[in-house]
Amino acid sequence: MSDSALIIGGTRFIGRHTVEELLDHDYHVTIFNRGNHDNPFADREGVDHVEGDRTDETDLKAAKLSVEPDIVIDCVAYYPADVAIATDIFSDVDGYVYISSGDAYGEEWIPKREGTTPMRPCTDEQAVDDSGETYGNRKAEGDREIVAAADDGVNAMSVRPCIVYGPYDYTERMDYWLDRVDNHDRVVVPGDGQNLWHRAYAADVAQALRVVAEEGEPGEFYNVGDQRAVTLEEMLGLIADAMDTEVEVVHAGKHELGAADLEPEDFVLYRDYPHLLDTNKLADLGWESTPLDEAMARTVEEHRESDRDGSEYDPGRENEEAVLDVLDTL
Incomplete structure (x- = not known):
């Protein structure tokens, strides 16, 4: 029986590559989103779709009950509260992976290293702000939620991509x-x-998400970028x-x-x-870039x-x- 993966998001850019990565590694994949964008996997064997709003706890709980996932990849957690709620709901999965960002780093170090380079602070106001100026702050606070969840026994990890490029990049x-x-x-x-x-090829980000879900240490962050x-x-x-x-x-x-x-x-x-991320920690898990x-x-x-x-x-x-x-x- 195939392992089950739930992707929160999954139809646009990084999520789309992640579906392909998981299918290539024999997962049964379920996409959870509102259905606002075309689903390129609508007729794909091995891919199901559950419609719902990730900001609605009831919808998330229903998705968990219907899918019973082994791993969860969270592509659209833009606020710290999103991470806190998801790590609570999926507290018993084998791996929950949050997509953070290299923008979570708060100092211009070369290179930026997990656990060494300071993260951005995040005020209560920034945590709920929806502007681009607070994106990195919110991602950093989401990482702190990962640490808190891991301290409570949740198998929660974070992947920090730099600028992502590749097929289906709607950012253009x-x-x-x-x-x-x-x-x-x-x-x-x-x-x-x-x-x-520093840039990261989208398929390599997808590979990182799978590898971290399978091999990562709870409470840890993993940079991803072209090697x-x-x-x-x-x-x-x-x-x-x-x-x-x-x-x-x-x-x-x-x-x-x-x-x-x-x-x-x-x-x-x-x-x-220069913005450069050290990717050795991820490579130590067996990941390598294209x-x-x-x-x-x-x-x-x-x-x-x-x-x-x-x-x-x-x-x-x-x-x-x-x-x-x-x-x-x-």
């Missing part, structure tokens, strides 16, 4: 750069191209190789960007100070099949051309 952050490389010979990159914002972190410029090179094309990366400082009233932060996936060329090839293939272009992050090609004109005169 990577899609902006994919679209640029696919459609333009010259691409403006802020700074010297060496800025580093080889690359700069923004190196990322564009990976994209160009996957697309079998060439791209000229044009570096632009604040002065040149100012010609179009742009700032380096106007370019998605740019981060002035080779970068393979991960990017799959990402490019699905991007080209989709209608995503990352346009919400576009600083404007006309602005980019203005910057290129300035650089060409230097």
Whole structure:
């Protein structure tokens, strides 16, 4: 008889990859969500769907009773109270895994390590706030709820991804750069191209969730990210190789960007100070990441099949051309 997994969420991005990961490892999977998004597993053998609201304790309890899961993967716990309630309801499962975030770290250390790098604080007001500014605070407090649950005997763990990319990424952050490389010979990159914002391939995050559920220690946090972190410029090179094309990366400082009233932060996936997570703790459980060329090839293939272009992050090609004109005169 297959082990049973309940995924809270499960139809969009990380959850979708997690369903595939669990199916590949012989789990019977049940997705629990409100049914607001298309279910790509509607006709898939081995996948059931229970409709409900994760913020409704009655719905969560009903899901537990109907599924009796061995493990629970929580993809949509955005508030500390979500984690507290879920770890209480699923207190007797073999493994409950909460998706936290690298943003839970409160200090700019290189690299950021579990149990060493301080976490963000979280006030009572931040714990219930719904703005992006408190996302990391809320995730950190969710991690503290994991520790508290483990202290009460719950097999609860946390996985902390950095920026996630890959097929089905509805955030479209990577899609902006994919679209640029696919459609333009010259691409403006802020700074010297060496800025580093650690990224994690979505299928590797899914693998981490399964491995931690099976092998993780209660109350522990596990970073996940590409085992080889690359700069923004190196990322564009990976994209160009996957697309079998060439791209000229044009570096632009604040002065040149100012010609179009742009700032380096106007370019998605740019981060002035390096963000790097140590992934050795996760690797010690037997996890390993997908080779970068393979991960990017799959990402490019699905991007080209989709209608995503990352346009919400576009600083404007006309602005980019203005910057290129300035650089060409230097």
